Amino acid sequence: MQLPPPPRDGQVLKRDGRSTVWRSGDEVFKRYEHPRWKQALTRRLGVHPAQKEVQWAEKLATAGVPTVPVIASGVDEQGRSWVATPHAGPSLHDAVAAGRLDDPATRHRVTRQAGVLTGKILYQRIRNRDHKASNLVLGAGLDEVRILDTPGFRGARGIPLVMMSLPMLLTLLRTLNAAASQAPDPAAAGITRSDRMRFYRAMLTCWPRLPDGAQRLPRHPDLVATRSPAA
Helix, strand or coil: CCCCCCCCCCCEEEECCCEEEEEECCEEEEEECCCHHHHHHHHHHCCCHHHHHHHHHHHHHHCCCCECCCCEEEECCCCCEEEEEECCCCEHHHHHHCCCCCCHHHHHHHHHHHHHHHHHHHHCCEEECCCCHHHEEECCCCCCEEECCCCCEEECCCCCHHHHHHHHHHHHHHHHHHHHHCCCCHHHHCCCHHHHHHHHHHHHCCCCCCCCCCCCCCCCCCCCCCCCCCC
């Protein structure tokens, strides 16, 4: 697969100092924009983010974690690494911001699937440093939840389960609240007590029994169930 040039018609999904992401047909391409010397060095050492993305996508899929696969990767003529994935549908962030999860049945299904996905990650004793709503993607029919953008994954053996899960949960909650604030009806899109409990119950079904008893729900002020405001 050849790397197509970024389009000029609004299909660029992200552009910053680290990467450029754009859609071309049924594929999404991400090109890393770090300095060329740094990219060459990290590729030589085997620690380039593109290499990590390919490796972790394969590891997660093999472990049964729903993952958007990397279908191609390479280096362009200017020494910039890139990866390609299939276009997998809207992100959880975009679906919440657009009010597409206001239907109770859809909302409940997606919430449970996001909980199962998170639980499967934790069951493998790994953590995601970038577990945000924009990196969880839904199928075109909002019928599945898969993880995208995997360079932020790290092994977490020896770290108590609560300690490795709490940053992931707080990041997800913070980004979901930010998405809900952009929705046409923020009150309806907001994350409720029932949403959190439904997510946690689904997540806990995937947690192993550990001798330290860390399978309990993390007790943090932002995660403790509170009464939801009336819609």
